Amino acid sequence: MKPIFHLLSLIVFFISYKFYGFMLASEILLLVTVMSFCANWYFFTINILDIINFFLILILSVLTMHIQNIELIKYKMSLFYILLSIGLIYSHLGTNNSFIKILISESRHLNEEIIKKINLAWMIFCVFCAILHAIVASFASDNLLMLFKIFVLTSLMIIFIGSNLIYVQYAKNNKINEKNQN
Structure with a gap:
């Protein structure tokens, strides 16, 4: 619901x-x-x-x-993705708890190396989205930009989150299997 x-x-x-x-x-x-x-x-x-x-x-x-100002507003999402990636970089390098670790409820089952890989993947994804959005914002009409934000970026986000969930489940199952073998 x-x-x-x-x-x-x-x-x-x-x-x-x-x-x-x-x-x-x-x-x-x-x-x-x-x-x-x-x-x-x-x-x-x-x-x-x-x-x-x-x-x-x-x-x-x-x-x-x-x-x-519609021209500034066009690039707002690019700025958002850049700020998000900076926050992820800071949490990755500057703190003991990454932001991703806080968000993933399954993180207690994952080791630090896996969490760092997921955090790195999110950093790269956010930079990719920022660049892609800036390119589309520079060359597309307002209507096409809106459709891009709603359908393309949302679809990319859903696919990326889904791939993260699959990776977390795979890593969790491998950790459980390693425990059972020892």
Whole structure:
């Protein structure tokens, strides 16, 4: 049920963008996200990803409404991916707990080497998305950029998360098998 609330926000944003433009769609997204977060809080348990998602949409929507310059707004997602990759690099090099370790509920079953590999993969993925988004933002129309963000980046994210889940399950099973053999 929770994913339906997240999907609803995306659908409402896309429909609002088509009929009312980017600025009003951002305001509507903010409203729907706040309502969705409150509903999730009331009916379900909130996890760290829900909180991060809520604050990212909150910050990016408010930033969009404040800037109101479509050229700067075009590159906002590239900046987001760069900042995310910098945060991952910092957590990878500068702290004992990587951000990915906090997010992966299965991390207690994984050794540090596997977590570092996943963290590195996320850093590379975020840099790749930032570059890809900047290229599309530079050369595509506003409508094509919006479709790219909604369908291509979302699809890439789903595929990447799925591959991470498969890798975590594989690593977890191999660790269990190694324990059983010893």
